[in-house]
Amino acid sequence: MTRKLRQRLKEAEEAFAKKGLRVLALAYRRLEPEAPLPTSEVGLVFLGLVAFEDPPREGVAEAVRSARQAGIKIVIATGDHPDTTIAIGRQIGLVREEEMPQVVTGERLHDLSDSQLRTALDAPCPIFARLAADQKLRIVRALRAKGHVTAVTGHGVNDAPALKEADIGIAMGRTGSDVARAAADMVLVDDNFVSIVDGIEEGRAVFDNVRKFLTYVLTSNVAEFVPYLAFVLFGIPLPLTIIQILAVDLGTDLLPALALGAEKPHPDIMARPPRPRTERLLDHRLLLRAYGFLGLFEAAAGMTAYSFVLWQGGWAFGEPLAAHAALYLQATTACLVAIVLLQIVNVFLCRDERISLFAQTSLGNPLIFVGIAFEIGMILAVVYTQPGNALFGTAPLGWQAWLFVGPFAAAMLVSEEARKWIARSRSPRKPSEKG
16 A cells, blocks of 8 residues: 555545544455464455444433533543544534534543543543543542542443443443443443433432422421420310321322322423532421421411310310310310411422422423312311211311411411522522423
8 A cells, every 4th residue: 555545545534533433444365274363464455445334312412411501511432533423423413513623632631630620620521532442540539539420321331341440331222242231330232422411410300309398297297296286285175186197298298299299390400500429318307397497387387276175165284184075175176277277378389499389380380270179079078077087086177277378378388489589599590490
């Protein structure tokens, strides 16, 4: 092969690579029938170049844009030609058309120190090409050393070390090798990057929904605990019985809580930065909101409604009151009704920690209304049916007791709206919170 022909072939290879094509050079060598197989690739006759296209799947560009908006940094680390890598990066929106990014090849990476590698990873879109397996592993370790949570995708044998080292190794299910799938934490059955971004969105939604669920169910715990505390400290008749607590926890609260767990992802969920690694599902903010704020309103409503019915019935502090007395049954029923009514308000308040109730899409989750309808139906059955009275130790209430709880529900709503407004004022507003 002459020098001129070699140069032409090199130029052809680069031209193919700049179009995003993968290039293979084909050659052959004749062997005698009985000759042993050669141990080195020498004496080959060049046949030509083959360029083939492996275009990005539909939706990848939008998924990349969504991932970057969500604060996810994408690093390209591949064994492909640098020009091919840049061309694919442009096709999926990682590299702008007018931009000529610096590509770190495996040869150059070999000469970089660890501090220089960390500096290279600070680029908006770091691109590494012509990498060996150990170099991909080194990049993952450098990212983890910088405090990043890393997810690595790969399909080949040389991707296995990086897949194993990453916080989350994602192997391709269709085209991935057995070694890559064994090293990974997750196997992507459709080999589609879009599915990864969809999984991130779904994961964020699940995290949010579990927090909503916990806030809702923990709030009523305060209203259930305070009556027992008052019973012990002040010697008053027990304002809420055990069976009535079970009616709330395993009855009226059940479907609304499950509905909160099935909320759709918020439209701006992929516009938020990633959560800190140290953030917990059940943290002090959630506990303070449930126990120290919302729960206090429910406890005050329950105890005040209980006292209101006793006062209307002429009971005086210190007087004995039989457990089956009509006045006592009505008083405990008022306490139960107050808790349930404020939990109906609470289910709307728990749909978002920051966004106003009046800015939420009420029809986005019809299960909420199914749960509330079940909650209302159950409390009416408990209060106004003979089986409900017998099972839960309740008695029918007059309309005055229901109306008495209204101001507490309104106070709870207004106070939570004020808290959300303060929370939005202290930090930059999300797009959906403006206007």
